[in-house]
Amino acid sequence: MESGLDFTIVKDNLLYFMIGAYPEGKLGGIALTIYLAVAACFFSFWGGLILGLMNVARNKAIRYASGAFVNFVRGMPLLMVIFWCYFLVPGLFGQPVGETKTVIIALSLFTSAYMSQIVKAGIESIPKGQTEAARSSGLKLWQVMVFVILPQGLRNMIPSFVNQFVSLIKDTSLAFIVGVSELTHVATQINNRSFVYPTEIFIFIAVIYFILCYIFTEFSRWLERRLAWRKSI
Amino acid sequence: MIRFEGVHKWFKKLHVLNDIHLHVKQNETVVVCGPSGSGKSTLIRTINRLEPIDQGKLVVDGFDLTDRSFDINKLRAEIGFVFQQFNLYPHLTALKNITLAPIKVRGMARKEAEDLATALLERVGLAEKRNVYPAQLSGGQQQRVAIARGLAMKPKIMLFDEPTSALDPEMIGEVLAVMRHLAHTGMTLVVVTHEMGFAREVADRVVFMDHGAILEEATPDEFFLNPQHDRAKQFLKQILTPMHCEM
Ligand SMILES: Nc1ncnc2c1ncn2[C@@H]1O[C@H](COP(=O)(O)OP(=O)(O)OP(=O)(O)O)[C@@H](O)[C@H]1O
Ligand SMILES: [Mg+2]
Numbered sequence: 086m087e088s089g090l091d092f093t094i095v096k097d098n099l100l101y102f103m104i105g106a107y108p109e110g111k112l113g114g115i116a117l118t119i120y121l122a123v124a125a126c127f128f129s130f131w132g133g134l135i136l137g138l139m140n141v142a143r144n145k146a147i148r149y150a151s152g153a154f155v156n157f158v159r160g161m162p163l164l165m166v167i168f169w170c171y172f173l174v175p176g177l178f179g180q181p182v183g184e185t186k187t188v189i190i191a192l193s194l195f196t197s198a199y200m201s202q203i204v205k206a207g208i209e210s211i212p213k214g215q216t217e218a219a220r221s222s223g224l225k226l227w228q229v230m231v232f233v234i235l236p237q238g239l240r241n242m243i244p245s246f247v248n249q250f251v252s253l254i255k256d257t258s259l260a261f262i263v264g265v266s267e268l269t270h271v272a273t274q275i276n277n278r279s280f281v282y283p284t285e286i287f288i289f290i291a292v293i294y295f296i297l298c299y300i301f302t303e304f305s306r307w308l309e310r311r312l313a314w315r316k317s318i
Numbered sequence: 319m320i321r322f323e324g325v326h327k328w329f330k331k332l333h334v335l336n337d338i339h340l341h342v343k344q345n346e347t348v349v350v351c352g353p354s355g356s357g358k359s360t361l362i363r364t365i366n367r368l369e370p371i372d373q374g375k376l377v378v379d380g381f382d383l384t385d386r387s388f389d390i391n392k393l394r395a396e397i398g399f400v401f402q403q404f405n406l407y408p409h410l411t412a413l414k415n416i417t418l419a420p421i422k423v424r425g426m427a428r429k430e431a432e433d434l435a436t437a438l439l440e441r442v443g444l445a446e447k448r449n450v451y452p453a454q455l456s457g458g459q460q461q462r463v464a465i466a467r468g469l470a471m472k473p474k475i476m477l478f479d480e481p482t483s484a485l486d487p488e489m490i491g492e493v494l495a496v497m498r499h500l501a502h503t504g505m506t507l508v509v510v511t512h513e514m515g516f517a518r519e520v521a522d523r524v525v526f527m528d529h530g531a532i533l534e535e536a537t538p539d540e541f542f543l544n545p546q547h548d549r550a551k552q553f554l555k556q557i558l559t560p561m562h563c564e565m
Contacts, residue, residue, distance in 0.1 A: 214403050217368055217399075218405035218406075218464075219418075221366055221368065221398075221399035222394065222419035222423065222467070222468075223391040223394040223395030223419060223423040224419060224422055224423060225391060228423075232418060232422065236409045237408065
């Protein structure tokens with residue numbers, strides 16, 4: 086065996102890395118990782134927003150309920166959340182739910198809990214005078230939230246959102262535990278077939294995760310700039 | 319228009335409003351003054367229920383503020399409030415700051431609201447600033463936009479809580495000029511301010527507060543020339559001597 090790294094194994098399996106067994110079989114690999122991340126990102130954004138709003142609600146019952154949920158989820162390792170969903174969600178729906186959907190639900194629940202705290206902090210970071218001015222003009226509470234507080238708060242939240250979503254991209258790798266053939270799962274499969282090039286394979290997927298996170302971070306920087314209202318002349 | 323009858327309010331143990339009786343008639347301008355912490359802001363903020371009262375009766379434009387069953391937003395729409403810190407919405411242009419409430423609360427058409435806002439900006443001398451964000455405006459300009467924002471709802475009452483206290487001296491005049499103009503148009507105004515020149519010129523009455531109570535209520539002439547209360551005399555001496563401008 087020659088010394089140095091040999092990436093032929095990656096090259097030979099590139100398509101498999103990219104899309105798994107698709108189109109004969111199920112979609113997998115990088116494509117599935119991206120799918121999981123984007124779907125969970127979407128749901129956890131809205132989930133986090135709703136939970137965050139519940140967290141600052143006037144109604145105590147709503148506040149406590151959402152607070153309890155958030156603390157419960159944050160107190161669990163993600164792996165547990167995935168397992169729980171894996172065993173509980175089909176029962177809830179009364180029919181089998183695909184592993185991929187289960188994982189998206191688990192990731193969304195988990196990330197929503199963290200997102201909600203970002204949303205809460207973002208809302209609370211807006212000076213009280215903003216609410217007072219808006220309320221004084223006769224706007225309803227929800228209008229104050231939608232037209233005055235959230236537009237300012239969400240923009241402040243972007244950097245924290247990005248951190249959370251970057252974690253989310255990496256967290257999708259845990260989906261392999263319930264047999265979802267995303268990137269890590271595919272890598273493990275290929276490695277199990279040959280057993281010769283684990284270093285190359287795992288360097289490759291590390292680079293892929295890095296690139297995915299990097300692209301996402303750059304995208305959100307761009308978004309942040311676009312949403313920025315001019316702070317000074 | 320505004321009637322306080324034996325109004326009390328506490329912040330925990332602090333008796334911040336103590337048996338307030340005050341009647342502001344339509345078209346009147348009432349100036350409220352008094353030392354820091356005397357409850358002036360709290361008083362003016364009870365008028366649109368930014369601060370609820372604990373005891374007594376407060377009737378504004380026919381609404382009993384202790385009655386929890388009516389829609390407070392209806393009343394708030396009729397009352398403009400101008401804050402010491404301006405509180406413009408930093409994510410909206412001057413124009414949008416002004417049009418937000420007319421569109422969302424009054425259901426005004428966008429075009430109509432924008433025309434109204436443009437006219438109001440003209441009136442406060444800022445026509446050319448309509449598409450500028452608050453951060454690009456000076457303090458005096460921001461406060462004038464804030465006044466225009468309040469006026470956009472065509473309110474029956476305008477409340478001012480130390481509108482010039484956060485401003486550099488050279489900008490105070492421009493804001494007072496706008497307020498003076500308002501007073502002359504017959505708007506009902508309640509103004510918390512230490513600008514005694516303004517009080518003397520446009521106030522129908524001056525109210526002096528200390529420790530949550532109204533100690534003196536008089537016409538400007540009476541108040542300035544012949545204050546009854548020792549605390550008021552002391553306060554006037556402090557505020558009218560140039561000494562209080564020390565660094
Ligand atoms: N939300 C609050 N909670 C507790 N105490 C408060 C609150 N708001 C005001 N106070 C207290 O109530 C008293 C009166 O406050 P207020 O702001 O009405 O005074 P002010 O006359 O407007 O003073 P200033 O001239 O400094 O603005 C002060 O002692 C203040 O510390
Ligand atoms: Mg005050």
